[in-house]
Amino acid sequence: MPVIANDDQHDPNKILPIDYDWAREYYESGVANNWVPQEIPMQDDVRQWNGDALTEGERRLVEWNLGFFSTAESLTANNVVLALYEYVTAPECRQYLLRQAYEEAIHTDTFIYCCDSLGFDPEYMYGMYDRIPSISEKDEFVVDLTRAIDRDEFTIETDADLREFLRDLVGFYVIMEGVFFYAGFAMMLGLKRRNKMVGIGQQFEYIMRDESLHVGFGVDLINQIRSENPGVWTEEFGREVTDLVTEAVELERIYAHEACPDDVLGMSGEGFADYVEHVADRRLEQLDLPAQYGTDNPFPWMSEQVDLNKEKNFFETQVTEYRSGGSLDW
Numbered sequence: 001m002p003v004i005a006n007d008d009q010h011d012p013n014k015i016l017p018i019d020y021d022w023a024r025e026y027y028e029s030g031v032a033n034n035w036v037p038q039e040i041p042m043q044d045d046v047r048q049w050n051g052d053a054l055t056e057g058e059r060r061l062v063e064w065n066l067g068f069f070s071t072a073e074s075l076t077a078n079n080v081v082l083a084l085y086e087y088v089t090a091p092e093c094r095q096y097l098l099r100q101a102y103e104e105a106i107h108t109d110t111f112i113y114c115c116d117s118l119g120f121d122p123e124y125m126y127g128m129y130d131r132i133p134s135i136s137e138k139d140e141f142v143v144d145l146t147r148a149i150d151r152d153e154f155t156i157e158t159d160a161d162l163r164e165f166l167r168d169l170v171g172f173y174v175i176m177e178g179v180f181f182y183a184g185f186a187m188m189l190g191l192k193r194r195n196k197m198v199g200i201g202q203q204f205e206y207i208m209r210d211e212s213l214h215v216g217f218g219v220d221l222i223n224q225i226r227s228e229n230p231g232v233w234t235e236e237f238g239r240e241v242t243d244l245v246t247e248a249v250e251l252e253r254i255y256a257h258e259a260c261p262d263d264v265l266g267m268s269g270e271g272f273a274d275y276v277e278h279v280a281d282r283r284l285e286q287l288d289l290p291a292q293y294g295t296d297n298p299f300p301w302m303s304e305q306v307d308l309n310k311e312k313n314f315f316e317t318q319v320t321e322y323r324s325g326g327s328l329d330w
């Protein structure tokens with residue numbers, strides 16, 4: 001009974017009774033996390049950005065991350081709507097995809113808000129994904145993984161087709177949202193801890209909370225497909241996925257060093273790269289693949305913030321910390 005295409009078990013218009021309670025729970029958790037960027041004041045950020053509160057290195061961190069995320073959020077939204085939605089037929093999964101698409105619109109709006117309030121030239125900020133090689137290579141890497149299912153005539157008939165579909169899920173949920181976003185999260189939250197650009201930092205905290213649900217949903221969807229289609233996830237495919245994750249870590253390492261060539265507030269490009277290795281190991285474990293790095297988390301404060309430990313608690317214990325409407329306590 002696959003959750004995806006060729007699925008004659010699910011009428012996409014008939015959501016009850018629910019077959020996949022986990023998908024429904026992600027939807028409810030997403031709704032409980034509602035927020036919009038305009039709730040967060042930007043006056044202090046504007047003052048810091050236009051004054052001399054920030055060093056060149058700190059300004060660079062802000063620019064690189066606005067440059068990467070401003071277009072990455074739209075890429076992700078387009079993948080959900082234009083590539084995934086057609087093939088995920090279980091209605092409770094589609095309900096979550098619609099919720100995720102809305103959250104990606106909120107994230108897109110966040111970067112409009114940041115660009116406007118800081119007075120960036122839009123061509124400058126939205127051109128970075130073309131102009132900065134370490135950003136365009138990350139984007140191209142995930143887009144490449146999804147070329148097969150983007151074709152109009154793509155259908156899921158065979159195990160090989162299903163693996164194409166899984167490549168898209170790995171590319172966007174595990175690599176884009178689960179690895180490529182995390183150096184940026186650490187950079188912006190690192191600045192916020194030192195009272196630099198706290199408005200943007202808080203917006204990144206909200207985005208990170210949303211993204212941790214997106215990653216969780218994607219991983220659960222992958223694992224659901226695996227359990228319903230036992231022949232699909234071969235050892236060879238597992239090795240391919242591991243290689244994709246380690247290639248992604250290399251791209252993220254280059255990005256981290258380029259965004260942070262010199263130490264900023266005691267943080268270094270190497271520290272961010274280590275953090276990405278730590279995150280990548282957790283992602284591999286979520287897919288039942290062996291960890292590749294064994295790198296300690298160089299930023300324990302990131303775990304306090306939200307991320308991996310809380311994600312784990314969340315998925316083990318079900319919604320307790322996620323109840324509180326728009327507010328930011330986990």
Ligand code: FE
Nearest residue numbers: 073103104107
């Ligand atoms: Fe997003």
Ligand code: MN
Nearest residue numbers: 076177211214
């Ligand atoms: Mn997302």
